[in-house]
Amino acid sequence: MTSSLFSSLPLNPAQLDALSGLGYAHMTPVQAQSIPPILQRQDVIIQAKTGSGKTAAFAIGLLHHLNPRFFGVQAVVMCPTRELAEQVGQAIRQLASRMSNVKVVMLCGGKPFGAQRDSLQHGAHIVVGTPGRIQDHLQRGTLELKGVTSFVLDEADRMLDMGFADVMAEITAKLPANRQTLLLSATFPDDIKKISRSIQKNPIQITVDAEVAHDxxxxxxxxxxxxxxxxxxxxxxxxxxxxxxxxxxxxxxxxxxxxxxxxxxxxxxxxxxxxxxxxxxxxxxxxxxxxxxxxxxxxxxxxxxxxxxxxxxxxxxxxxxxxxxxxxxxxxxxxxxxxxxxxxxxxxxxxxxxxxxxxxxxxxxxxxxxxxxxLDRDPNYELQGAMVTLQLDAGRKQKIRPGDILGALTGDAGLSGGQIGKIKILDNGSYVAIERSALRQAMNYLAEGKVKGRAIKVRRMKAQR
CATH class of the missing domain: 3.40.50.300 (P-loop containing nucleotide triphosphate hydrolases)
Structure with a gap:
């Protein structure tokens, strides 16, 4: 019987260290069933719903097979939406945090093509993206797939629903025949079975959807x-x-x-x-x-x-x-x-x-x-967010890090750490969540004070439409 502990897996010390640092100890059912064959480079079909732990399952496998010394694309993860792609990319980066020089590049629509092209030219190990943008890079010759050894289709049924069948086929046709293919899908209709037959070799099928749905x-x-x-x-x-x-x-x-x-x-x-x-x-x-x-x-x-x-x-x-x-x-x-x-x-x-x-x-x-x-109704009921989001006009390209914003707000601004929520850094902007009761205090400081020695413009974001 498969042990439910990650320490039982034949992973390198850096991977086990990263898992431990992220709080991973016991495997979910989908992880316990899928990770061993993934580590053995077998093709796998995973039928499981959101929240089952499937992202970590295939990410652990991709990183285990990776050769960090070879700066070429070795793994491609294709997702139906940019939101999912970004979550997958973030998960892979976290799991690779204790490994040296692992570069993950995101290829999604809605982002400048040139910046993605430049990132690929500087070398990438893992590409995570959406079908349309990956296809775009292939057609323009900015993405090379000859070194790919692992290919993941995440939420394949959703990609079919969105009309990406032809794009998926075109991308798959450009991959090396000798590769591992992992197909993840919440459902397993005939169209998904057909795709599996065309791109996988004797896949092992793992189904935990019913178990998750009822438990x-x-x-x-x-x-x-x-x-x-x-x-x-x-x-x-x-x-x-x-x-x-x-x-x-x-x-x-x-x-x-x-x-x-x-x-x-x-x-x-x-x-x-x-x-x-x-x-x-x-x-x-x-x-x-x-x-x-x-x-x-x-x-x-x-x-x-x-x-x-x-x-x-x-x-x-x-x-x-x-x-x-x-x-x-x-x-x-x-x-x-x-x-x-x-x-x-x-x-x-x-x-x-x-x-x-x-x-x-x-x-x-x-x-x-x-x-x-x-239903007993409360006519005076109202619901507001516990936090308020502030948008700052400086980000990664201005050398701003989360610690810089946190330090400014808990230092000169006088906020406690518990009054500051999630911080997100983009290329030319940053977002920080502030407890609603501390909004005025944070705004007053940022209007006059500095973050990392520079004045920062700030505005409060409000819910859209």
Whole structure:
């Protein structure tokens, strides 16, 4: 039987040191089953949902096989969205933190092509990116794949849903035949089976989706049956009764996302929408504020249903039921993760009743229905983020590091460490989350004081649309 301890794996000391430093001790079920064959360079199919630990599983394998002395692309990880790619890239960098000279390059749309080209020219070991931008670099001759020994398709089913089948095939055709291919997918429809047959050799299939879906702790999964005109009332009632610290509300259309976020803000619930019509910069800023507790409610279309690393999400609401049961499972899978409790609620109108029956068949369980009248509502309820995000006009290219911002705020500005949240450094800008009660104090200092010896312009970010 496979040991659940990472120390039982045949990893080098630097990898084990990094795992220990990051708090990794016991493997999740998907890691215990998949890492041994990955280390043996076998092709593997992993069918598992978000939160199962699959990213660390394949990242550990990629780094184990890497030759840091060869500055050529040896591993490619392809993801459906930029958000997921950035999370995967960050995870790989963290796991490689104790290894010398491992370079990870991100190739995603919405970022300058020239900077990515220059990074590749200086040498890269691992490329993490989205299909369109990877294809772009291949077509322009700025990405060379002849040295690739490991290829990962992460959330392959999502890439198919987004119409990337031809792009995936074109990229795969340019890879060396003698490579390891890892295919990760939350579902395993016929199209994914076909892709596996065409790009993998005798793959080992590991399925933990059912185990994760039923073992995770979702304390409540309730459906509220209402008339169409009562949908907004039902949403507000759910918030006023359950009073979550944060939540995601899923909608089926872009227009619906914007309208629901506006409705919540009009009722003193701080919310922001994320959907396909937002520019990449706007998407990034919305996700940043949600992740650092500056904006407690994210109203999302299914572009955000997978791949977002959002721990400790208290509540998910389906403002409208999705049209298939698999999407429903992925939506509610955002809460109740890693043994934590969660709540999942769905608003259902009479025409959507057949969708609820499909979900019941899929889950092999009866859906619990309730009525709005059963909810005790607080008319004075309001929800604001515990933090506020400040945007600074200096970043990595100005030699600003997280410690510089933290030092300035806890030093001359007089804030305590507990009043400062997540800090994110970009090329020409930085973001820092400040406890709401300390906002004025932080703003007053940054307006007059300095960070690393230079005056910094700062502004408060507010939730968008």
């Amino acid at each position: 995770e702790v979702v304390l409540e999964q309730v459906f509220f049956e209402v008339q169409k005109h009562e949908r907004n009332v039902a949403l507000l009632a759910i918030f006023e009764h359950y009073r979550p610290a944060n939540a995601m509300v899923f909608c089926n259309t872009k227009k619906q996302c914007a309208e629901v976020a506006r409705f919540l803000r009009e009722h003193d619930i701080e919310a922001a929408a994320i959907h396909g019509d937002l520019e990449q910069r706007e998407r990034d800023q919305v996700l940043l504020q949600f992740a650092n507790n500056s904006c407690p409610v994210l109203v999302a279309s299914d572009v955000a249903a997978r791949g977002l690393d959002i721990p400790s999400l208290e509540m998910v609401v389906n403002f409208e039921l999705p049209r298939d049961a698999d999407t429903y499972v992925h939506r509610i899978g955002r809460t109740g993760r890693a043994g934590e409790s969660g709540q999942a609620f769905s608003i259902v109108t009479p025409p959507e009743a057949p969708r609820m029956r499909v979900i019941e068949d899929y889950l092999k369980a009866h859906c619990v229905c309730d009525v709005l009248a059963s």
